[in-house]
Amino acid sequence: MVQSVTWKIGGEAGFGIMSSGTMLARAFSRAGYHIFATNEYPSLIRGGHNLVTVRIATEKFEAMNRDVHILVALNKETIDLHKTEVSEGGLVIFDPKDGEWKENDFPKKIILLAVPLKDLVQQLHGEPVMRNTVALGATVALIGADFEMLASVIRDQFRKKGDEVVNQNMRIAKAGYDYIKKTFGNETSMYLGKVQKKEDQLVINASEAVGIGAVRAGLKFAAIYPMTPINALITYLADHAKQFGIVYKQPEDEIAGINMAIGASVAGVRSMVATSGGGFALMVEGLSLAGMIEVPLVIDLGMRVGPATGMPTWTEQGELLFAIYAGHGEFPRIVLAPADAAEAYSLTTHAFNLADQYQVPVFLLTDKYINESQWCVPVSQLNGAVVIDRGKLALGNLPALDGESSFPRYRNNTDVGVSPRSVPGVAGGRYFANSYEHDEAGHVTEDATKRAAMVAKRLKKLHAIQHIAQQPAVFGDPDAQLTFVSWGSSRGPILEAMKLLGKKGGKARLIHYSWLYPFPSEETLKLLSPATRLIDVEQNATGQLATLIRQHTGILIKEKLLKYDGRPWYPEEIVEKVI
Amino acid sequence: MVPGRNCGKSDMSSITADSFKTGFLPTWCPGCGDFGIWMALKQALAQLGIGPDDAAIVYGIGCHGNMYDWMNTYAVEGLHGRALPVAQGVKLANHKLPVIVVSGDGDCLGEGGNHFIHAAKRNPDITVIIHDNQVYGLTTGQASPTAQQGFKTKSTPEGVTDEPVNPLTLAITAGATFVARGFAADSPGLTQLFVDAISHKGFAVVDTLQPCVTFDRVHTYAWYRERLYQLKQEGYRADNRLGALEKALEWGDRIPLGIFYQETRLTSEDREPALTGEPLVSASAGTVQADELLKEFI
Numbered sequence: 001m002v003q004s005v006t007w008k009i010g011g012e013a014g015f016g017i018m019s020s021g022t023m024l025a026r027a028f029s030r031a032g033y034h035i036f037a038t039n040e041y042p043s044l045i046r047g048g049h050n051l052v053t054v055r056i057a058t059e060k061f062e063a064m065n066r067d068v069h070i071l072v073a074l075n076k077e078t079i080d081l082h083k084t085e086v087s088e089g090g091l092v093i094f095d096p097k098d099g100e101w102k103e104n105d106f107p108k109k110i111i112l113l114a115v116p117l118k119d120l121v122q123q124l125h126g127e128p129v130m131r132n133t134v135a136l137g138a139t140v141a142l143i144g145a146d147f148e149m150l151a152s153v154i155r156d157q158f159r160k161k162g163d164e165v166v167n168q169n170m171r172i173a174k175a176g177y178d179y180i181k182k183t184f185g186n187e188t189s190m191y192l193g194k195v196q197k198k199e200d201q202l203v204i205n206a207s208e209a210v211g212i213g214a215v216r217a218g219l220k221f222a223a224i225y226p227m228t229p230i231n232a233l234i235t236y237l238a239d240h241a242k243q244f245g246i247v248y249k250q251p252e253d254e255i256a257g258i259n260m261a262i263g264a265s266v267a268g269v270r271s272m273v274a275t276s277g278g279g280f281a282l283m284v285e286g287l288s289l290a291g292m293i294e295v296p297l298v299i300d301l302g303m304r305v306g307p308a309t310g311m312p313t314w315t316e317q318g319e320l321l322f323a324i325y326a327g328h329g330e331f332p333r334i335v336l337a338p339a340d341a342a343e344a345y346s347l348t349t350h351a352f353n354l355a356d357q358y359q360v361p362v363f364l365l366t367d368k369y370i371n372e373s374q375w376c377v378p379v380s381q382l383n384g385a386v387v388i389d390r391g392k393l394a395l396g397n398l399p400a401l402d403g404e405s406s407f408p409r410y411r412n413n414t415d416v417g418v419s420p421r422s423v424p425g426v427a428g429g430r431y432f433a434n435s436y437e438h439d440e441a442g443h444v445t446e447d448a449t450k451r452a453a454m455v456a457k458r459l460k461k462l463h464a465i466q467h468i469a470q471q472p473a474v475f476g477d478p479d480a481q482l483t484f485v486s487w488g489s490s491r492g493p494i495l496e497a498m499k500l501l502g503k504k505g506g507k508a509r510l511i512h513y514s515w516l517y518p519f520p521s522e523e524t525l526k527l528l529s530p531a532t533r534l535i536d537v538e539q540n541a542t543g544q545l546a547t548l549i550r551q552h553t554g555i556l557i558k559e560k561l562l563k564y565d566g567r568p569w570y571p572e573e574i575v576e577k578v579i
Numbered sequence: 580m581v582p583g584r585n586c587g588k589s590d591m592s593s594i595t596a597d598s599f600k601t602g603f604l605p606t607w608c609p610g611c612g613d614f615g616i617w618m619a620l621k622q623a624l625a626q627l628g629i630g631p632d633d634a635a636i637v638y639g640i641g642c643h644g645n646m647y648d649w650m651n652t653y654a655v656e657g658l659h660g661r662a663l664p665v666a667q668g669v670k671l672a673n674h675k676l677p678v679i680v681v682s683g684d685g686d687c688l689g690e691g692g693n694h695f696i697h698a699a700k701r702n703p704d705i706t707v708i709i710h711d712n713q714v715y716g717l718t719t720g721q722a723s724p725t726a727q728q729g730f731k732t733k734s735t736p737e738g739v740t741d742e743p744v745n746p747l748t749l750a751i752t753a754g755a756t757f758v759a760r761g762f763a764a765d766s767p768g769l770t771q772l773f774v775d776a777i778s779h780k781g782f783a784v785v786d787t788l789q790p791c792v793t794f795d796r797v798h799t800y801a802w803y804r805e806r807l808y809q810l811k812q813e814g815y816r817a818d819n820r821l822g823a824l825e826k827a828l829e830w831g832d833r834i835p836l837g838i839f840y841q842e843t844r845l846t847s848e849d850r851e852p853a854l855t856g857e858p859l860v861s862a863s864a865g866t867v868q869a870d871e872l873l874k875e876f877i
Contacts, residue, residue, distance in 0.1 A: 030877065202876040213874050220859040221672055223664075242852035244867050247671050247859065252697035254704070256664040259657065263668020266655055266859040267676070271668070289658050291786065302595075379877070383869035399799075404602040406651060424635040424653035425676045425859060432647055433655040435640075443603060444648055 003193050004057035004141060006065055009135060010082060011074030013041060013050045020132040021052030023157055024139060025203050025374050027149045028056045030549035032197030036222070037374035038568070041277055043228070043312045054374075056143070058193045063492035066570040069190060070133045070142060073098065074547055079105075086110050091190055093138055095131070105193060113138075113184060120175045130172050137176030142184075142402050144191030147177050200379045206344040206370035207232035209377070210274070210300050213348025215244050216386045220269035223249045223260035226242040228312050229368035230274040230302040242489070258286030258297075260310040265295045266433050268395065268423030270312035270352050277319050286325045287361055291331025294458065296355035296362075296391070298348070303367040305566045314566030315368035317539040321547065323363045324517045332461040335517035337365040337488035340380070349386050349391070356391035358461045359418055362559070365516070370489045392420040398428035406441045407431040411454055417460030427484070428531045453475070462518050469515045471523040476509035482578070483531040485557060487545050489568070492539050496571035501578070508578075512547065521552040528555050533546035536560045537574065584611040594630045596621035601651045608716075612763030612789025616710060619682070619766055623773035627677075631771035634677040637666040637685030642717050643710035646681055651701040659767055660690025661699045666705050667847070672847040673858040677777060677815060680707040685715050688744045705845040706757075706776045709746055712791040713798060718837060720794030727830075730797065746786040747827035751840050756781035758823065763789035763809055764800055768836065775838065777877050778799040781846050783842075789833075803834070810837035817841045 007024065011017050025035040035057045042048040055064055067087035073079045073094040083106050086092060090110045094101065095117040103112055115138055117131040126133075133154075140150045150173055158166045204212075211233050214222070216561060224234050237248040247264075257273045264271040275283065290297045303312035303319045323335050334354050338344035344366060351362040392486040402409065409431035411419040419440075422429025432442030437454060439445045445454075475491075476520050478499050484494050491512050498508045511527050513520075528549070530532060535548040536557045541564040546557040561577050563569055599621050607613045624634070631651045638644040640659035648656040657665045663678045667769035670678045680687075687695050687709050698705070713726040721734035725746065729738040731785040750758045763771040769787065776783035788802050788807075809828065810817075815837070817823065848854050 051874040200877050202873060204876045208876065215867055215872060216869065219864075220862065221668065225670065245853045245859070245862055247666070247851050247853050249671065250692050251664065255661065256694055256697065259661040260668035260671070262657070263637070263655065263665035263670075264672040264859075265668070266665070267672035269672040271672070285658055286661070289661075293655070379873055382873055391788035403598070404600045404651065406601070423673075425633065425673055425860075427632045430631050430651065430653045431659075433649070435656050435658055442654075443601070444645075510861075 001191050001193050002069070003066070004055065005059065005069045005190060005192055006053060006055045006425050007072070007139060008051065008053045008068045008082060009072040009074065009132065010049060010051045010078030011132070012046055013048045015074055015257045016049070016129055016132040017050040017052050017074070019137055019157070021054050022203065022374055023150070023153045024136055025376070027140070027153045027205045028145070028150065029201045029376050031145070031149050032195040032201070033057060033058060033192070034060045035203065035374070036061070036064060036290045038369070039372055041313055044114070045103050056192065056508060058195050062495040063571055064568070065496070066572045070139060072139065074131055074135070078203055083107070088348075091142060093135060100553065115178070115179055120179065121172060124168070124171050124175060126168060126172050130169070133169050133172045134176035137173035138180045141177045141180035142190050147174060152512050176418035185202060198378070202377045202382065203374050203378060203521065204341050204387060205372055205374055205379055205418070206338060206341045206366050207302070207372075208236050209341040209345040209350045209382070210364060210366065212382060213296070213345040214272055214352065215240070217248070217349045217352035218270050218388050219246060219272060219352065221247050221261065221264035221271040222273065223251045223257040225251055225254045225257050225279055227276045227279045229276060229304055229371040230300060231361040232371065233274050234298065254282040257284060258283040259289070261297055262286060262290055262295050265297055266293070266423070268393065270296070270356070272298040274302065276302050276304050277306045277322065279511065280319070280322070280326070285328070288327040288329055288331065289435050290361045291327060291333065291458070292329070292435050294359040296359055298351045298362050298364065300364045300366060302371050303365065303465055309565045313538065314367065315489070315568055316564060316566065317367055317373060317490065319546070320365065320487065320516060320544040322367055324390065324548070330455070331458055332360050332463060332465070333517065334358070334362040334364060336515055338370065338514065339489055339491035339512070340370055342377045344370060345382050353389045354465070355391055356393065357418070358465055359391065359421065360461060365488060366471065367489050392418055394420050394422045394426065394429060398426060400428050401430065407432070408440045409442055410438060410440045410454070410457070412440055412457045415460070416464035417457045425480070445529065466518045466520070469518060469520055470526060473512045473514065473525065475512060477507045478509055480507035480509040481532045482506065482508040483528070483534050484508060484510040484537055485528070485534060485545060485549070486537045487516055490539060493569035493571050493574060494537055497574035497578070498551060500571055500575045506579070516548070519548055519552045524549060525553045527552070527553070534559060535578065537569070539563050539569070580702035594625045596625055598625065598630060599647050603648045604647050605815055606645060608793045610754055610792040611642070612791070613643055613646065613710060614765060615769065616643070616708065616764035616787055616789060617650065619769035619773055620708065621650070622770040623777060626770070626774055627777055629677055629777075634679060634681045634765070635669050636681055637662045637669065637824050638742050639682040639691065640681070640717070641710070641715070643681055643683045644686070651728060655827050659795050660686050661694065662686065663691060663694040663707065667698060667701070670703050670705055670848060670852070670860070671851065673860045674704070675858050678705045679777065680705060681710070682707055683710045684712065684723040684746070686727040688746060688749070692744070693723070695749070695752045699750055699755040699784070701847040702754060702756055702782045702844055704780050704782075705779040706773070706785070708773070709784065709786045710789055711786050712744060712789045712795065714791050714794045716791050716794055732794065745827060746784065747839055748814070750784040751823050751827060754782070755784045757838070757841050758844045759785045759838045760836050761785055761787045762803060762836055763787055765836070768809070772838070779841065781844060806832060808837050810831055810835045810839070839876035
């Protein structure tokens with residue numbers, strides 16, 4: 001009996017690898033297990049090596065582990081590329097038609113399970129692509145779970161395609177399940193411990209979590225040009241546009257996208273854009289416009305490997321400083337970075353309120369790893385009440401204006417620099433949203449005093465935001481000498497690494513940033529100053545958070561764990577580098 | 580609720596060209612064609628009963644764009660070339676609000692050319708007025724995308740070598756559903772074109788010829804007057820796309836004015852399932868039940 005199983009399936013792109021991972025994850029999530037699924041694939045539609053890894057455990061965990069317990073090879077390449085990852089006692093499912101392997105072809109002692117994937121599919125008159133379904137049935141048997149767990153997911157997955165498709169997939173999955181039971185009996189050691197289901201759990205990626213957060217926060221308009229890794233957000237919004245009464249518009253480019261979103265926001269609705277680094281590079285001019293005309297806007301920047309086209313389907317945290325400094329001229333903004341899907345949801349709902357309350361652009365700094373991994377989130381984390389605060393938005397009842405006057409949209413008499421705003425069509429609210437420097441009504445001005453006052457007004461918001469900003473979170477032993485520092489998606493692997501260190505008697509703590517800008521300097525000084533060993537862990541080559549910390553506090557973090565090969569951290573790697 | 584086109588419209592009799600005064604006076608060069616366009620736009624809005632609080636005008640960057648400072652309506656003065664995307668965002672958020680884009684030849688056809696093509700293809704219910712004078716006036720006289728071959732400017736001392744962009748053929752082929760050309764000095768004709776364009780449900784383009792009195796000594800008011808003629812006086816019908824293209828290509832000794840092409844087609848907003856009723860801005864936020872949202876992920 002084991003408490004955690006890591007399952008990896010590999011094959012050619014177009015062979016249903018991705019959906020197999022989601023189905024397996026969902027089957028066990030429904031039964032109350034904690035799951036996590038990651039994918040790896042090249043930037044191709046067909047061909048190339050595709051991989052999905054699913055970890056299933058009886059207890060909650062924070063990241064993928066490095067050891068693979070069950071490897072399912074849908075082609076020869078999967079074994080060639082991943083045989084070193086299979087742990088001691090691991091199981092390898094392969095089709096003898098793909099090649100012949102012996103157990104001593106593997107570096108560790110493993111068990112080879114020859115399953116005639118192709119023949120089983122053929123006998124049941126299925127398509128060759130359905131080998132993955134045989135493998136799913138086989139996997140469920142190996143883990144010692146009921147076939148019904150998988151059956152319910154198959155029914156839901158194929159329901160729209162009709163009973164015939166459902167039944168065909170069911171028969172093929174059952175064939176894989178039965179083959180294992182009959183041929184290998186109980187000789188495997190991969191039976192997973194039982195769990196008591198507490199509540200329904202979602203299997204969801206961070207792009208979908210952003211979509212749900214946005215819709216619950218009252219999103220009405222999104223203009224998003226397709227780009228990996230935020231495409232799942234487009235699918236979600238476009239699929240549900242009618243149901244939710246929102247408009248998703250595919251713009252001609254990211255420049256149009258951000259300008260459309262700005263237009264919709266000026267007109268009074270909550271709006272957002274999403275993109276990756278290259279698309280955001282095109283949006284930078286528009287970002288500066290949003291800053292100047294003080295329009296609320298939410299930007300989901302899904303980071304991937306750069307520069308330029310880089311490695312489009314791999315992960316990186318390379319755009320922290322880009323998001324903070326992007327734009328010509330100086331203006332306030334807020335930068336938030338979720339660590340997983342649950343936080344992507346909660347920060348999204350905050351982001352829309354912050355954008356309205358401070359009339360600034362708000363970034364959600366996500367990445368490929370969280371946007372395309374499947375996370376297991378208890379329903380209760382996403383179904384609580386969402387407070388909607390539109391800030392100083394005036395949708396009516398404004399006093400009439402005399403002939404030549406207009407609404408003082410940029411009135412500069414508040415402590416926080418935020419002025420009431422009206423929206424086009426509201427009587428008595430007409431004003432100029434002006435990209436030129438402007439006076440309180442929006443009229444252009446080049447007067448020295450007025451210009452300086454307007455700059456100060458806009459930047460006052462930064463101080464106000466600093467007061468309400470979420471402070472960095474502290475995990476682990478608060479008195480530990482060893483202190484990790486991280487932001488965004490690095491959190492999970494570090495938390496898992498701390499568990500591993502704990503088992504070896506090591507004490508560690510993590511200072512983690514979800515709110516990165518305005519930067520919480522004072523709290524950072526307080527938290528980091530006493531540490532004797534500080535380690536910055538990031539998925540980039542230059543240590544951008546460490547740079548930010550140095551800039552705002554003077555604290556120099558000398559020890560950095562930086563990974564920039566496009567792959568997420570494994571907890572084991574972190575432990576090896578620390579000890 | 581935010582009033583839109585069909586509600587809260589100002590009393591028509593009370594709106595005049597003077598309703599749009601701001602207390603700021605134009606900074607355009609004396610004799611600039613922009614004056615005529617500005618006057619015609621004010622007259623057209625007054626005729627349509629669209630008052631300062633009832634519409635949004637989105638301006639580009641260029642001499643034309645400075646109009647917002649002496650034109651009292653809701654306005655966005657955005658970025659060079661980006662007026663059309665902003666306008667489409669405004670329109671989708673409040674599809675009952677009249678939305679007008681005031682742009683220039685450099686703004687709309689140079690920096691914003693891609694946006695122009697895609698706006699035309701979507702057919703949003705937006706009117707775009709292109710101030711077409713062949714030069715960049717605000718940067719002191721370089722060639723614009725519509726500059727005719729041979730035209731000498733600060734950036735083309737030997738004369739323009741490239742083919743000019745033809746705003747009309749571009750609009751017609753890209754899918755605009757109202758395509759017209761006006762002349763800045765023809766006040767009644769231009770006012771009527773603007774009235775027709777704003778009344779048209781769909782993407783309406785009015786390419787407006789305007790002499791630049793400072794940086795263009797060739798295409799003067801007199802130069803245009805010698806060549807311009809009204810399409811409608813020749814019995815032209817604006818319902819044929821190929822015929823419209825043929826007319827739109829006419830340039831030289833004779834230059835046609837008027838409506839080249841007009842058709843009725845579903846607008847960008849008509850095709851949005853969320854826009855069948857009240858504008859998005861009037862809909863209450865966050866009405867979707869959490870459980871309804873989450874069940875597909877369990």
